[in-house]
Amino acid sequence: MDGQAVPSVMQLSTFTKVTSIPREKSYREFPVMVRVKAPEMTVHQHSPVDIVAVIDVSWSMGWDDKYGKEPNDRLILVKKAMAKVIKNLAGAQNRLAVVAFDHEIKKSTELLEMNDKGQQSALETVNGLTPFGRTTFSIGLKEAAKILDKRAAREKDRLAFIIFLSDGDDPEFTKEDIPPAYPIHAFGFSADHDPKALQDMANLTMGSYTPINKDLEKITEKLDQLSEKLVSIVAVNTVIHLKTMHSGVFLSKIESSSANDAVVSYKSRLADGKQSGEIIVGDVSSGKEMEFTVYLDVPECQGNCTDGAMELLTVGGVYKQSWDQKQVELSKSVLTVERPASCKELDWIEQRVEYWCKVKLDLSAMYDKVCGGNGDESNCQCQDLQALRETSLEAINQAMRNDIYTATLHAIKLRHCGGAVAAETEKSPLEPVQPAKAV
Template identity: 25%
Template sequence: MGSKWRKAKVALGCIQLPRTLDEDLSSSSAAILTTRYDAGRLSDGAALSSTVLSPTDCRPSSVTPTPSSSGLRLSRTSSKSSKKTCAICLNTVTPGQGHAIFTAECSHTFHFNCITSNVKHGNRICPVCRANWREIPFQGQNSEVVRGKLRANSVNWNRDRPFVQVPHPQPDYNQNISPTYRVHEPAMFDDDDLIEELDTFQEQSDSDVSEDNSIKKIEIRTCPEVSSIAKSASYDNFTVLIHLKAPVAKLSNHGHNSPSLSQISRAPVDLVTVLDVSGSMAGTKLALLKRAMGFVIQHLGPHDRLSVIVFSASARRLFPLRRMTDTGRHQALQAINALSSNGGTNIAEGLKKGAKVMLERTYKNPVSSIILLSDGQDTYTVNGPAGVQSRTDYNSLLPNSIQQNSGTSFRIPVHTFGFGADHDSFSMHSISEGSGGTFSFIEAEGVIQDAFAQCMGGLLSVVVQELKLELECVHPHLRFGSIKAGSYQTRLYDDARMGLVNVGDLYAEEERDFLVMMNVPRAQASVDEMPLLKVSCTYKDPITKEMATSGGVEVLKINRPEKIENVEVSVEVDKQRNRLKAADAMSEARSAAEHGDLSRAVSILETCRETLSKSVSAQDPLCVALINELKEMQDRMSSRQVYEASGRAYVLSGLSSHSWQRATARGDTTSSTNLSQAYQTSFMADMISRSQTMVLGSSSPSPPVRPPRSFSGRPSPR
């Protein structure tokens, strides 16, 4: 029977399953997939240990693999049939079938196209016996011959050797996955799992609205910087605060078995994770990344879909968008646990492949997002050191249809995570900013799972999509001066009497504050109250996919008395001004630091701290946190070495958080004392709590979702 099954697999070109997979599927918990390393086949003869990650206890073992631990033990079947079967695609190798054949110096044979793809980045190790090759094949389109010698695309290629020599190999990505998961990629990524109809979600949503008509309504409030202006006075750049708050996610009893935020009536998610598995991720980093991905997988529900892209020298899709049912979750955990690390860092290829999965999918869940994590510099695309402006424009690698400035409603945010001191924070921030995502700086290895958990807490609680804030002047002589909205797109039209802010998606309970500058004219003697502007918004419900309005138009009016003795400036408006001042100071200081003037950068931050400390809202929790954050940035600019190691990433993560008014992981903690958590929602906090307390695969019940709460750091304007 076994012989017939093996022949059938060879004939169909299918992928071999692990020998223990059947036993694992019948076990009560998720399978333990152990990557085995064959030390006996390595030239140095060193014994290499393995990392075992189990869904029942995803903690790294005491010994972690070294960067050289790329050798994976092939099955006995592969060894015996290696001369008849290509070890890369597992199809038969027979002359005369239309495929060129390459026979290596170790006598193993491969399809020519398969092996050239395997070695195109400098890998010279036989996939079967792990022998070191002195001669490798190449294709003309991947290299060029100059004066009889080969110039390869790999950055470590030695151009002074004969074209068949590879003195400094860059291992191909295929070495990072066991043979079980080297699945042939289709030309089109349209093989995603079928999604189910959302009737269940829609029924829950309808019942929520019937119980409380305000449950799905955006809360809008306005607040002028002063409540009264004398009739005889005019006011240039009069500031009005527009405050938005997303509806609360309704708790529901229609959950599923996954220990996730399924207790809320929410929209299903399509999530693509793009993960760095280059050589620098070896050891504890990779073990913690596997554990963090295990947490993500366990908290996705059966209506959510996940696809994983991994990259080193090149990029590969581990599996298509797959629903996280019990079977899908089990298979995803197996694929993640099978990863190993080596090779260079090709962020561009990983990013392009992640976007390709999203763009070519056949079906679409209401919420879509990409998560990108890297711990190093792009060794294949970037032409200069960190901070140099001659680097590649990563936004050009993102399809126009999913970019922030595309002008379309179809936008897929890329949330980027810079891991450690050596990552390219400049590029990671650029990628997130161009797509409408956030950039998080993971300084300490131990908080990577918490950072992912916080991001997931938002993605799993999207309650508003395609939100547009509409502003209109009421008084005939009023005009808008400008709209301060951070990174959000704004527009003034109709002779500056109308304005628009494109807000996009909001998580449950999220708040947004925008400042509108107006020119207020003198009032007539008969006018005691002047209407200034009307505020309304339109948005889409991600579950019902129906367009909705704010449920009413907020009209702001101010008093126009004859005289005013005491003018009180609104604390709410002042603290939002301070937030924008702090963000501008961070941006200006970073620019000075990039030009080598750290002393000027520190001076800019110090001046801003003094300004905030003397303002009306100086004692407000948000302003106190801003002052402390500016001080932290000053400390991280104390020297060029400190700035390169953590200062740049810390500043960029802060700018990302303030420009989008959304929580990011910053530095070495995601605790509530971090300023970026002023934008944190209760669902984000709950996911972090789960991350810090829950053991993956545990049979004990997970903590319940806490009821919505408001944050003292951001009281709503009255």
């Protein structure tokens, strides 16, 4: 029905390993994990993609590399890897164009649908590449952008990407040479490539950067993983919204926590005096998840916690379904942290031990004062006091054991300040035992 909310297939969750903060304490860079995950989905719920493979064919691509099991021509490895990419793009109306460059364009094809004929044509183009000149990154990138820009209006909704493959560097390359409209997934292989330039390509376009400095045989594996990811994207333009729930809570910084060989780019920004922000995630593929750590500066509770807890952060977001471009809202959640009173339970136990030691010392001092510390057995008063002293010590020891045992049980119950503590728990619920009066 028109106007009806579309249920989200994406999962957004928040959690933190730190479950409580003592109310009298502040916490700088309190870590909150934010995770967005796409479920496994069928091919019918994926959008067809247009990919331009930009391949460096400069003279260094003909070098043998000694890091692998055997010396290998770098371009031969790229050809093998591209064969895997072409196979993964088969069907679902996916399209591929190939651009080969050194200091000029050596080969450029149109976007070919990856049916049997298109796959065969793409393979022949890739296998026919040979290394020759010097490396000029901007030449290949501009040609790729031109191919994607000239698509018909009805094709502009298709997902489009650039895969950039190079083993070299270009001293004249700048950020201004990067076409911003399409995500660039850059692969740099051998220790000779320029990591900064390729990282800039990824960062400015929400793409990724994968360095392969050793064991260049991994080029096939990494390109295989990337192409499978690109043809299974289910969410695009994914954005996570963050808003603090307390006037004294501020966003400190945001970091990616996802473990991946590729450096996947994302963008984040803070606003409203660091009390709101967003994480621009971009594309999420079927069955994949992305995790971020949001750091908060949390103040002392100062008596304004509700039932010993504080609401810190609300997390929500939006994305578009790749197959129909419908915008969907991610489920919103509120992160709450316990704010118990300071952990005074162990102090209470120590104070009780000190108290009972003082009671016993006072009893001994009273006996020594009357009997002069000699313990004169012939003095009847001293004999009576000695008996009274022994009886009193026995009673004091029994009371001390009961008192300390009760305090210890209470400390265990509070689970080292991790459980909920009533707001009125500002002092020990166990009042000090009053010392017995001397008789």
